[in-house]
Structures are given as C-alpha cells and as structure tokens.
Amino acid sequence: MLKLYNYHRSAYGRIVVIILTEKALNCEYEEIDPFAGNLSSQYLKLHPFKRVPVLKHNDLVLYETRAITEYLEEQFPNPTLMPTDIVGRARVRQIVAMIDNYGYLPLVWQVYVESIEKQSTEEGPDSEILQEGLLNSARFLGAIEELASGGKFLVGNAYSLADAHLIPMIDCFTVTKQGRAMLPDYPKLSQWWSSIRKRDSTVTSRPKY
CATH class of the missing domain: 1.20.1050.10 (Glutathione S-transferase Yfyf (Class Pi); Chain A, domain 2)
Known part of the structure; x- marks a missing residue:
C-alpha cells in the first residue's frame, strides 16, 4: 500500500505525483499544509522537519523527494525512469x-x-x-x-x-x-x-x- 502526504501546491510533492502517474501506481493521498502551523504530532512523527512530501509504503516511511523518487524507481522499475547506461x-x-x-x-x-x-x-x-x-x-x-x-x-x-x-x-x-x-x-x-x-x-x- 502506498500513501502520499503532500501539499497540492508543493513543487517537490508534485515531482512524486508525476512519477506515481508515470508508473501508473495507485496511491492514497492525504493533504498536508506545511504552512498552516498546526501540524499534528502524528504527522511530525513522519516528518520531524514539518515539510512535504512523505511517502509511506507498507511499514516504510520516507521523506526527502530524491530518496522517494529513487525508491519508487527501484521498487517499481516498470516503466524505467533511469537510463540503462x-x-x-x-x-x-x-x-x-x-x-x-x-x-x-x-x-x-x-x-x-x-x-x-x-x-x-x-x-x-x-x-x-x-x-x-x-x-x-x-x-x-x-x-x-x-x-x-x-x-x-x-x-x-x-x-x-x-x-x-x-x-x-x-x-x-x-x-x-x-x-x-x-x-x-x-x-x-x-x-x-x-x-x-x-x-x-x-x-x-x-x-x-
């Protein structure tokens, strides 16, 4: 199961959405506004730096967009989004x-x-x-x-x-x-x-x- 915590206007969150779309992956979505100032303690356990996006895949929790996109590429390699050389x-x-x-x-x-x-x-x-x-x-x-x-x-x-x-x-x-x-x-x-x-x-x- 994939779940994305994201703010709809986040440039970095959009990168993850793009890759999920390219790979045709089903993903649950939860809107998180990092500018609201009232982030829940539950979310802060997922991302202690109060930002988005966060990807949850089963028991794995990942933040930092580059880590998320490379994980998605390796975990779901078809279609590949990295050159072969x-x-x-x-x-x-x-x-x-x-x-x-x-x-x-x-x-x-x-x-x-x-x-x-x-x-x-x-x-x-x-x-x-x-x-x-x-x-x-x-x-x-x-x-x-x-x-x-x-x-x-x-x-x-x-x-x-x-x-x-x-x-x-x-x-x-x-x-x-x-x-x-x-x-x-x-x-x-x-x-x-x-x-x-x-x-x-x-x-x-x-x-x-």
Whole structure:
C-alpha cells in the first residue's frame, strides 16, 4: 500500500505525483499544509522537519523527494525512469542535484513567489530578491542548457527522473512574465518544455497557480 502526504501546491510533492502517474501506481493521498502551523504530532512523527512530501509504503516511511523518487524507481522499475547506461544515470543524478542546489530557490522562491504570490500581500514583491532570482535563474538555466540532450527529454531519448524533477520548477518559473521572456534564450530547454508540458503526467499534476 502506498500513501502520499503532500501539499497540492508543493513543487517537490508534485515531482512524486508525476512519477506515481508515470508508473501508473495507485496511491492514497492525504493533504498536508506545511504552512498552516498546526501540524499534528502524528504527522511530525513522519516528518520531524514539518515539510512535504512523505511517502509511506507498507511499514516504510520516507521523506526527502530524491530518496522517494529513487525508491519508487527501484521498487517499481516498470516503466524505467533511469537510463540503462552509467553515463546517462550519472547525468540524471547530476541534473537532479543541480535542481535541488541551484534551481529551486531562484526559480520558485525568488522569481515565482516574489512575482506572483506576493502581489496580493501587504508587503508586496521585493525587487532586490526578484532581480537576484532572475540572475541566479539565468545561471542555472544556462548550465542545464549545456547538459540537455536536446529534443523531448533532458537525458537521452527517454523520459527520466531528470524530467520529472525539473517540470515543476520550470512550470512555476514560466507562470511569471519574466520567466516566459527568459526561457526562449535557452533553445534546448524551450524545445523540451514545449513538448513535456503537454505530457499527461505534467498536465494532470499541475496545480492552479
């Protein structure tokens, strides 16, 4: 039995939903809002750092998205979401690590949140954070552009964990006018996004922004 604890607007939670969809796995779902401030003691036993997602599979409890997605890949290997060659697998892991370390913060928090989420708040967007985010996003996108295979998928000729991990970040980024204007500067990523955004798992997992 699989159960996913997730917040419907979580970029990282969406990655897990995408992979569950790609693998056609049935999964019970429980909505958890990590920003609500009233998380139950029961949930804190599952995730002591008060975040999402958490995956429960029988007696196993996993948090940290990368651990969850690699577990799902190994536990449910069909269809495979990792290349068969060692170089391809290394490239997927490299891209996923780059997303975590250099992509998520600027694309989602510094650009999307500042441009969209804070528009309706009393404090409003912080232009310095936004500009820093755009600069850092350009650096990240340039690095991914160099590594991308070109075409429908980031690594090789098949869908992989790299695609699933990048989709929510690019989707948030291109909700903003700045992100939409910037992405065409990266031809391989633009071609990838124009195709991957129409994939069923991308469409059905997409929250309302």
